[in-house]
Amino acid sequence: MFTRLGHFTVGRRRLILVLTALFLVVAAGLGSGVFDALKGGGFDDPNSESTKAKDLLDERFSQGNPNVVLLFSPADGDVDSSAAEVAGVALTERLASTEGVAEAESYWTLGKVAPLRSTDGDKALVFGFIRGDEDRVKDVAHELRGELAYKDDTGTVEVGGMGPVYDQMSRTIQEDLAKAETIAFPVILVLLVFIFGGVVAASLPLLVGATAILGGFLSLYLIALVTDVSIFSINLTTAMGLGLAIDYSLFVVSRFREELRQGKGVDAAVVRTVETAGRTVAFSGLTVAVSLSALLVFPLYFLRSFAYAGVAVVMVAAVASVVSLPALLAALGHRVDSLQLLKRRSPETGTGFWHRIALFVMRRPVGIAGAVIALLLVLGAPFLGVSFGTPDDRSLPPNAETRAVSDQLRSDFDSNESSAFGVVLDGAVSNAQIDAYATAVSAVSSVARVDAATGSYIDGARVLGPGGPASDRFVVSGTGTWISVVPSVEPVSKSGERLTKELRSISAPVPTLVGGNAAELVDSKSAMFGRMPLAGVIIALTTFVLLFLSFGSIVVPLKAIVLNLLSLTATFGAMVWVFQTGHGSGFLNFTATGTLDTTTPILMFCVAFGLSMDYEVFLLSRIKEEHDRTGDNTASVAMGLERTGRIVTAAAVLLAVTFLAMATSSITFIKLFGLGLALAVVMDATIVRAALVPAFMRLAGEANWWAPAPLRRIYERFGLSEITVDDEEELPERELVGAS
Numbered sequence: 001m002f003t004r005l006g007h008f009t010v011g012r013r014r015l016i017l018v019l020t021a022l023f024l025v026v027a028a029g030l031g032s033g034v035f036d037a038l039k040g041g042g043f044d045d046p047n048s049e050s051t052k053a054k055d056l057l058d059e060r061f062s063q064g065n066p067n068v069v070l071l072f073s074p075a076d077g078d079v080d081s082s083a084a085e086v087a088g089v090a091l092t093e094r095l096a097s098t099e100g101v102a103e104a105e106s107y108w109t110l111g112k113v114a115p116l117r118s119t120d121g122d123k124a125l126v127f128g129f130i131r132g133d134e135d136r137v138k139d140v141a142h143e144l145r146g147e148l149a150y151k152d153d154t155g156t157v158e159v160g161g162m163g164p165v166y167d168q169m170s171r172t173i174q175e176d177l178a179k180a181e182t183i184a185f186p187v188i189l190v191l192l193v194f195i196f197g198g199v200v201a202a203s204l205p206l207l208v209g210a211t212a213i214l215g216g217f218l219s220l221y222l223i224a225l226v227t228d229v230s231i232f233s234i235n236l237t238t239a240m241g242l243g244l245a246i247d248y249s250l251f252v253v254s255r256f257r258e259e260l261r262q263g264k265g266v267d268a269a270v271v272r273t274v275e276t277a278g279r280t281v282a283f284s285g286l287t288v289a290v291s292l293s294a295l296l297v298f299p300l301y302f303l304r305s306f307a308y309a310g311v312a313v314v315m316v317a318a319v320a321s322v323v324s325l326p327a328l329l330a331a332l333g334h335r336v337d338s339l340q341l342l343k344r345r346s347p348e349t350g351t352g353f354w355h356r357i358a359l360f361v362m363r364r365p366v367g368i369a370g371a372v373i374a375l376l377l378v379l380g381a382p383f384l385g386v387s388f389g390t391p392d393d394r395s396l397p398p399n400a401e402t403r404a405v406s407d408q409l410r411s412d413f414d415s416n417e418s419s420a421f422g423v424v425l426d427g428a429v430s431n432a433q434i435d436a437y438a439t440a441v442s443a444v445s446s447v448a449r450v451d452a453a454t455g456s457y458i459d460g461a462r463v464l465g466p467g468g469p470a471s472d473r474f475v476v477s478g479t480g481t482w483i484s485v486v487p488s489v490e491p492v493s494k495s496g497e498r499l500t501k502e503l504r505s506i507s508a509p510v511p512t513l514v515g516g517n518a519a520e521l522v523d524s525k526s527a528m529f530g531r532m533p534l535a536g537v538i539i540a541l542t543t544f545v546l547l548f549l550s551f552g553s554i555v556v557p558l559k560a561i562v563l564n565l566l567s568l569t570a571t572f573g574a575m576v577w578v579f580q581t582g583h584g585s586g587f588l589n590f591t592a593t594g595t596l597d598t599t600t601p602i603l604m605f606c607v608a609f610g611l612s613m614d615y616e617v618f619l620l621s622r623i624k625e626e627h628d629r630t631g632d633n634t635a636s637v638a639m640g641l642e643r644t645g646r647i648v649t650a651a652a653v654l655l656a657v658t659f660l661a662m663a664t665s666s667i668t669f670i671k672l673f674g675l676g677l678a679l680a681v682v683m684d685a686t687i688v689r690a691a692l693v694p695a696f697m698r699l700a701g702e703a704n705w706w707a708p709a710p711l712r713r714i715y716e717r718f719g720l721s722e723i724t725v726d727d728e729e730e731l732p733e734r735e736l737v738g739a740s
Contacts, residue, residue, distance in 0.1 A: 002282075006274030009326045010267045016327035020320070024214060031217030037224035038231040040170040041134040042302030043390055043599065048523035049504075053515030056424045058131060061475050061482055062102055065516060067137060068144060069161035069418050070095060070106075070126035071405050075154055079107060079117055079124040087154040088124060095128045095148065100140035103473065104128040115415040115449065115486065123412060130163050141167040149401070160405025161418060162517075165393045168402045169667055170231050176665035177234060184242065184661035188654055192246070195650045196253070199339035204328065205249040205654075208320045212241035215316030216309060223308050230305035235670055236607070239662050239677075241313040243655035244288070244614070248281045248321035250651050251618060256329050257336065266333040270326050278322040280621040283550050284614045285318030290542040291610030294535040295603065299527050306603055310610075354645025358638040358694045365695035372691045373566060380569025382576040389492045389595030390521045395668040397589060410490075415448040420486045421516025425508065428478050433509040435462065438483050440506050446499040448488040453481055480510060491517035492595065525598055532602065539606070543613060550617070551624055552715040553705045559696050560620070564612040567688040571608060571680040572601065579672045588675075590668040597669040604673060608680040615652065615685050619644050619693060624705075633704065637697045645690070652685030 009016060044051050057063045072091060074084035088108040096104035107116035107124035116125045130140045141163035149159045185206070192202035216237040223229055255277035259269035292310035295303045329336060361368050393406040409418050425437065435454045442450040443460030450457040453474035456464040474481055485503070489495035496518030503514050540561055547557035575596060578584050582592030623640030630636060656678040663674030697704055707715060 002275045002279045003271065005278065005322070006271035006326065009274060009323060010270050010330050013327040013330045016323060017331065020211065020324040020327075024211060027211075027214035027218040031214050031221055034217045034221040034224070034234070035174060035231070037221050038229050038234065038305075039134050039301075040138050040166045040231050042228060042230040042232075042300055042305060043524060044520050045299045045523050045527040046301075047299060048520070048527060049513050050515045050519035050523045053422060053424050053513035053519070056426065056513060057422045057482060057515065060424075060479060061473070062131070063422065063473055063482065064102070064129045064131065065421050066127040066418060067130050067161050067163040068095070068101070068128040068141060068159070069405060069409070070128070070148060071123055071158040071160060071408060072126060073123045073156045073158075075156075077122045079121055080112065083154065084124075088126065091148070091157060092126050095126055095144070098128075098140070098144065098147075100130055100132065100136060100143075101128045102131040115413070115417050118408075118412040119414060120412065123408070125409075125413075125417060127417070128161075134166070137163045138167040138170060142171075145401070158401065158405045158408075160393070160402045160409070162393070164402040165396065165406070168396060168400055169391075172396070172400070172666055173231060173235065173670065176662075176667065176670065177238060180235075180658075180661035180664055181238065183664060184658050187657050187661075188242070188246065191650075191654055191657065192250075193341060195250070197340050198337055199341065200332070201253055201257070201336050204253055204325065204336075205246040207328075208249040208317065208325055209242040209245035211320045211324065212245040212313050212317035213238055215320075216241045216313035219312030219316070220309055223312075228301045228305075229308060230302045232302065232670070233305035233309035235662055235665070235673070236306050237309045237313050239658045239674070240310060240607070241317060243658040244285075244314060245317040245320065246654045246658075247614065247651040248285070248317055249325050250654070251281060251647060252277045252321050252325050253329070253336070254647050256326075260334065260336075266330060270330045273329070274322065274326050276621070276625065278326065280617055281318055281321050283546060283621075284617040285314050287543055287546050287613040287617060288610035289314045290546065291539050291606050291613065294538045295606050297531045297535050297538065298602070299531075300524065300599065303528075303599055303603060306607070310607065314610075352642050354690070355638050355642035357645070357690050358641040361691055361694040362634055362637065362698035365698045368691055369695035369699075372687060372695075376566050376569045376687075380573035382574075382581075383569070383572040385580075386572075386576050386601070387494065387580060387595045388521075388525055388598040389593060390517070390524060391597050391669055392492050392517070392593075394591045394593050395597075397666040398591065400666075416487050416490070419491045419517060420484050421491075421514075421519070422482045422484055423503065423515065424482045424513040425480045425510050426513060427480050427510030429476070429481060429509050431466075431476070434476070434481060434483070437506070437508050437512075438462075441483065441485060441503060444499065444502050444506075446487055446489045446495060446502070447485055449486040450483055451486075452483040485516070487516075487518070492521055492593070493518075497522050521598070528598060528602060535602075535606070539609060547617075547620075548707070548711070549715065549719045551620060551705070552707055552712065552719050554707050554711060555700055555704050556620060559700070559704075560613065560616045563688055563692050563696065564609055564616065564684075566692065567612050567684040568605065568608055568680060570683050571604070571676050574679055575601065575604075575672060575676050578675075579668070588671065589666070590671060597672070600669050600672055600676075604676050604680070608677055608684075611655070611677070611681055612684045612688075615648050615689060616693075618648055618651075619689055623697070627705065633701050634698065637694050641690070641694060648685050648689060652681045656681050 072088055078084060085108050088106055092104050092106040092109050095101055106126040130137045145159045145164050148157055150157050192205055196202045220229055252273055256269055256273045259272050289311045292307050295307035393403045396403040431454050434452055438450045438452040438457045439460055441447060442457035453476050455462045455466050487499055500514055500519045500522045544557040547560055580596050585592050619640055622643045623636050626636035626639040659674045659678035663671050665671050
């Protein structure tokens, strides 16, 4: 198949290049609208209790958890002064009259309730609820940030709350993306010139990278027309589009130049490159796509969005590298080596650093493998103490305006009013039943106050009867009512999770639905961890099948899966040690919350596993090619590492640069994602590929390529090998088994 593709590429090079150019024009035109089509949320399970509670509050009662907070600091420093009251009431009315805001209350309109005033009496709160989906909330929040934040003779108003927080996150990500690209492209170009020695060869991977990124943007734009896609997936599109395109094109261009050095003509070199490197890239792209597609099993569209982005950009990068790039190489020919800036002599066959490393490891396979495995397990040990949470305002840098408001709410106010959440009583209830239930809820140790249609409750007792300024919002009808719960603990924490579970265990007269950030954390963890085994099985089985069809062995796929899991241990340990416990937080400029975003480890596992398999396929393909040619296991491992060691290491460095550029983001979980993947790529392409792979291949010997007879027959019928017609003329009959 790849031989025919190679001949087609050579014969239709102009047509392919014209179609590629047209694709770039269309992708640039339509893909540029992707930012307006994407959404800023996706962290909630749409079928969870907390989501249903939020929907019922909005649809049935036209209420919701406060998602915008105005922090008013009067100029005279006294929120109880007449001037402050006039300004505060006016601010509340202005917020309530803003289009998109369903309700607004404040310290002054609620009768100067103490929890809405700071402990020093120099600040007070105005709350609002913006109705609508995530896009609507972000848009209104952005307008409020521009219109209501001010400082004048009456005082200072700062805008916060989760609506403005997510708005600032989304806009910060777009700014960070532009910054990351500005950093990554020049650095990568310099590294490519150093790797290839010439400007022309170095520019080719960047062209493929641009194609992959634009193609990814186009794909996301089209997908967003039919389903929700998270704005956060843009970062993965850019990083993986650039990184994988460079990986693949580096492999293809290097093989093409190698074939030219061996004396082949341009067309023959292109065909041979597609047969070997092209086939490897295709299978590598497929394995990465399979790993990412496992994210589709999760109900959170935040995670599914990374599957959309990753699969799309991997496929575009692979097609561009296997079809468009060879067509361009056929057109360039020997001019691929034009504008050489560095002259580098290739080592003689059977020599070189990576060849010596492989032989060194294979002389001591047990000792080296044992030492490396022990090191990886020790580095991964901190992950045993992982604690999960969800992103909140602390994902923003401390100097972000919306983050600053939340920090003041934590430090200057006695209760957590901005984190108040609703509990829906879904059914007809009497006032007596509401009173009994609200009393029980307020008695929970982590609850500061409960507000209901029947009054306000603290510590298991009613402290204020019905008829207060805000009582009208607690509608009681034949379909039920709701209560507002103010927690005394941080919602996104273990204490918040315990509070949710306690509230859900309280006996109620009708079915209840508990909402809020803590409930969303509990429900998200349940949804994700419940689907993780399925995602793991999908990745393992599909990877095994693909590697078996590629290499005709059951030992190689099993070894690859085990080694890939081992290679991720250090990365996951570092995630906890740095981002959960806060080591290096000052240098990296983030706030450690004692938790990791629940979605990030899952996302990183799928991405990093796919990338690890990417390098595994690169190395194993060359080892298999040498083994098919010589039949010598030890020599083929050494030669395979010699031929790919420099390329894989260079590709890993380049890919790490793209992820490190992403790590310059000021959003904590994007920073975590970038640093974690950079570490995973470097560890896998160096320590694991240089030590564990040669050691395991040496210990297994010829069993590396074994498969039971029934599976061998399947491989002979459906598998693809590296052997081509030219090779078949040189190989003994026993080595042609399974060739296609």
